[in-house]
Amino acid sequence: MKTNRILVAPLDWGLGHATRCMPVIQLLLKNGHEVHVASGGGALRLLQLEFPQLKSFTLPSYGARYGRHLPFMATIFLQMPKFLWAIHREHRAIKKIAKENPYDLIISDNRYGCRVPHVKSVFICHQLHIIMPKGWGWLQAVVNYFNHKWILKFDRCWVPDDPFVNLSGKLSFPALPNSRWVGVLSRFVKARPVGKEFQLAIVLSGPEPQRTVFEKKIIHQLTGLNIKSILVRGKLDEGGANNVSENLKVVDGLLASGLQDIIGKSEWVLCRPGYSSVMDMARLNKKVVLVPTPGQTEQEYIGSMLMQKGVALCQRQKDFDLEVALREIKHCTGFVGPFGETNLLAEAIEEALG
Numbered sequence: 484m485k486t487n488r489i490l491v492a493p494l495d496w497g498l499g500h501a502t503r504c505m506p507v508i509q510l511l512l513k514n515g516h517e518v519h520v521a522s523g524g525g526a527l528r529l530l531q532l533e534f535p536q537l538k539s540f541t542l543p544s545y546g547a548r549y550g551r552h553l554p555f556m557a558t559i560f561l562q563m564p565k566f567l568w569a570i571h572r573e574h575r576a577i578k579k580i581a582k583e584n585p586y587d588l589i590i591s592d593n594r595y596g597c598r599v600p601h602v603k604s605v606f607i608c609h610q611l612h613i614i615m616p617k618g619w620g621w622l623q624a625v626v627n628y629f630n631h632k633w634i635l636k637f638d639r640c641w642v643p644d645d646p647f648v649n650l651s652g653k654l655s656f657p658a659l660p661n662s663r664w665v666g667v668l669s670r671f672v673k674a675r676p677v678g679k680e681f682q683l684a685i686v687l688s689g690p691e692p693q694r695t696v697f698e699k700k701i702i703h704q705l706t707g708l709n710i711k712s713i714l715v716r717g718k719l720d721e722g723g724a725n726n727v728s729e730n731l732k733v734v735d736g737l738l739a740s741g742l743q744d745i746i747g748k749s750e751w752v753l754c755r756p757g758y759s760s761v762m763d764m765a766r767l768n769k770k771v772v773l774v775p776t777p778g779q780t781e782q783e784y785i786g787s788m789l790m791q792k793g794v795a796l797c798q799r800q801k802d803f804d805l806e807v808a809l810r811e812i813k814h815c816t817g818f819v820g821p822f823g824e825t826n827l828l829a830e831a832i833e834e835a836l837g
Contacts, residue, residue: 485836486515486516486517487516487587488584489511489519489588489589489590490518490520490580490581490590491504491518491519491592492522492597493522493526493592493593493594494522494545494592495524495526495542496545496547497526497688497690497757498526498688498719499688500526500592501525501529501592502529502739502759503592503668503758503759504592504607505670505739506669506670507607507828508530508537510828510832518537519538519539519540519584519586520537520539520540521576521580522542523542523543527539527542529719532738533738538584540576540580542576542577542594542597543573545569546569547559547566547690558778560619560626569596570594570596571596572596573596574598577596577599581599586602588602588605588836589602589603589605590605590607590641590835591606592606592607592608593607593608595633595634595636598636603835603836605638605641605831606639606640607640609644609654611634611640611654611655611656611662612655613626613627613630614654614780631659634662635661637661639661639663639834639835640661640662640663641662641663641664641665642662642663643667643762644666644667645666645822645827646664648667650765650785650822653784664827665827665828666828667765667822669762669765669766669767669822671739671746671766671767672743673766673767674767676747677748679748679750680711680749681711681712681748682712682750683713683749683751683809684746684748684752685701685712685713685714685715685754686715686717686752687716688716688717688757689717689757689776693800694717696800697774700800701805704804704805704806705730708806710805710809711730713732713734713745713749714732715734715735715742716733716734716736717735718735719736746763746767746769749769750770751769751771752770753772753805753808754771754774755774755776756773756775756786757776757782758781758785761773762822762823764818765818765822766823768819770815770816770817770818771817772795772797772809773785773786773789773790773796773797774798774799775797776800777799777800793814793816794817794818795818796808
């Protein structure tokens with residue numbers, strides 16, 4: 484098999500884009516290819532920690548800011564001029580990197596500027612159809628026109644889902660002319676069941692200030708409950724662990740193996756319904772309580788969809804009641820069945836390099 488040089492470049496809004504690129508990187512390495520990574524912020528640091536042997540590059544950050552009051556998508560829309568400039572800068576950076584390191588394939592996870600002429604390109608995206616918040620529906624057609632236009636500039640769009648599983652719901656339907664399914668992409672591996680050390684694992688990442696707002700709310704409610712819990716804060720810049728109380732342990736950022744171990748030892752999981760988190764929970768067949776980041780329409784849709792199917796429990800952050808959640812989660816099925824055990828990704832890679 485020919486050894487190809489491949490660049491993997493995930494977006495650095497949180498860690499989710501980087502985590503779902505991990506199984507892609509692992510399969511490429513397993514097949515003997517040379518892999519480089521490019522990103523920024525916590526996403527790049529995470530990839531450097533998980534794959535210290537790989538050559539890495541820093542890309543310009545989009546510098547997204549999140550407010551307390553405006554809906555998430557409205558805040559993002561108002562920052563569009565800044566994002567368009569970031570896409571331009573990232574495109575220039577990728578051209579320079581590719582000139583110095585000729586690639587056979589560039590895989591971009593939601594970075595619209597990560598493609599260069601005469602190099603095969605793939606765009607990873609589950610949100611082919613963006614949902615605008617209430618009151619902003621008049622913009623939906625325009626936003627999706629440009630979303631599709633940019634995606635179609637790539638040779639292929641890999642949708643991290645399986646049509647028979649459909650974790651992404653209407654976000655990925657209908658398909659685009661250049662899209663294909665690559666299956667559920669999780670950083671975790673299927674493991675044997677283990678004994679339960681915790682009743683609840685809280686995996687809390689996502690944008691500030693809402694991450695910290697929600698963390699304080701959870702800790703306050705936990706003080707009145709006799710629930711053995713562990714809180715994973717998703718902060719790579721900090722380290723260590725401490726016991727907040729007899730029943731609550733708090734740890735900062737963990738690599739994939741450590742996080743999987745904690746989730747496996749927990750009866751239930753509380754997390755945001757970010758799509759990468761949902762794929763991780765599906766992979767491990769967990770029962771989950773989902774609390775969307777306020778105003779983030781994608782998370783609100785996914786959480787609501789999974790609750791309607793009876794798979795998970797979803798609560799709004801402002802109405803969050805942990806005691807009620809832990810009582811009602813017992814009636815949910817959790818994620819059942821094999822997830823991420825297809826050949827879809829391997830076939831997509833073979834096609835992209837063909």
